[in-house]
Amino acid sequence: MAGNGKSHVKEMALTLAALLILTVITVWAAHVNFGSLAINIVIAVLIATIKVSLVMLFFMHLRWENKLVVAFAILAIPFIILAIGAIIWDTTIRVGVEKVFP
Amino acid sequence: MSVATAVKKLHDGSKWGNPPELVYDMSRMGFWLFLATELLLFAVLFTAYAVYYFHDPAGFHASAHELSVGFGAANTIILLVSSFTVAWSIEAIKQGNIRLMNILLAFTIGCGLVFLGNKYFEYSHKMHEVELEAVALAKSPALLKDLKEQGKCFTNTAGQEVCRVIPFNVANIGSGDPLTKPAFASMFFFLYFFLTGVHGLHIVVGVALLSWVLIKGLRGEFHPGWYTPVEVGGLYWHLVDLIWIYLFPLLYLVS
Structure with a gap:
């Protein structure tokens, strides 16, 4: 079967270590003032995205998957970014950017 | 018993009339497509969060302050470790180690139950x-x-x-008036219960799915030539982890 043979336990253990370290960094970063609360949230979401990428690449085997499965896996991501991005853009214009990024 | 019958008795997914390799490939592809629809479901909820956050950032920060970061961080670690053990169980069955796979699956299910226990304590605290x-x-x-x-x-x-x-006051949902609204905005708690509730439902489904895989594993149905249900069950469990990775900072750490 595909992906048979080589064991990836070592890579996965390292991934877990990285995820736990990034969790500590997330909690620490939440208590640091980066200028505005909106910037803090952007930083938290960026760290979360790194963690999610690690989970998808190693725990969910995308690093070793065939191209068709990878294509299906990342199919939704541009649409999610488009949907959330467009609505946030619209909302910030309505509410007033100066209120969101003071 | 001839060799042919012995091979036939082995579970390999070919009962659908397809070779196991094809079932393995198609199952993964189909399951990723299903996961894409799950991501879009949560994307809608995260969008709701973003919109209401921009309407009342101060209320969200005050509300998030009411949540216990300790509980949230503990649940994050539980899910990350259980994600690792379920991924490890797939590696174990690839090497033919059925016993290790069963132990790791049982451990993962245990992690899911501990997560739900934590959520019960958190929920009951917020309800009183x-x-x-x-x-x-x-x-x-x-x-x-x-x-x-x-x-x-x-x-x-x-x-x-x-x-x-009561931190979560149903009567105040949608109230835009900062004077009558409590110090912690109820919209935050509405989203908190909705997001973690839908996520918790996925934990329950994941625990049920992995229990089914574990029962099959205990029956000895999996071997290096057929472990597709373990792989697919694992993928579902990782999704639950992915969602929580975003929920944790957005709900617990925006204070």
Whole structure:
């Protein structure tokens, strides 16, 4: 079967270590003032995205998957970014950017 | 018993009339497509979060302060470790180690149950009245007056004036008036319960799915030539982890 043979336990253990370290960094970063609360949230979401990428690449085997499965896996991501991005853009214009990024 | 019958008795997914390699490939592809629809479901909820955050950032920060970061961080670590063990169980069965796979699957299910236990404590805490210093309600004089009339305010042993309020007040959902709204916006708690509730439902489904895989594993149905249900069950469990990775900072750490 595909992906048979080589064991990836070592890579996965390292991934877990990285995820736990990034969790500590997330909690620490939440208590640091980066200028505005909106910037803090952007930083938290960026760290979360790194963690999610690690989970998808190693725990969910995308690093070793065939191209068709990878294509299906990342199919939704541009649409999610488009949907959330467009609505946030619209909302910030309505509410007033100066209120969101003071 | 001939060799042919012995091979036939082995479970390999070919009962659908397809070779196991094809079933393995198609299952993964189909399951990723299903995961894409799950991601879009949560994307809608995260969008709702973003929109209401921009309408009332201060309310969201005050509300997030009411959540316990300890509980959230503990649940994050539980899910990350269980994600690792379920991924490890797939590696174990690839090497033919059925016993290790079963142990790791049981451990993962245990992690899921501990997560739900933690959520139960958190939920029951948020459903009950908590003591809040009257000073924190100064921005909502109408609410403070109501609470005093209802006899909810008193002086505690530390000499502070406190009022008993419910953090999650259904009556205030959608209220845009900062004067009548409690110090913690109810829209945040509505989203908190909705997001973690839908996520918790996925934990319940994941635990059920992995239990089914574990039962099959205990029956000895998996071997290096057929472990597709383990792989697919694992993918579902990782999705639950992915969602929580975003939920944790957005709900617990925006204070």
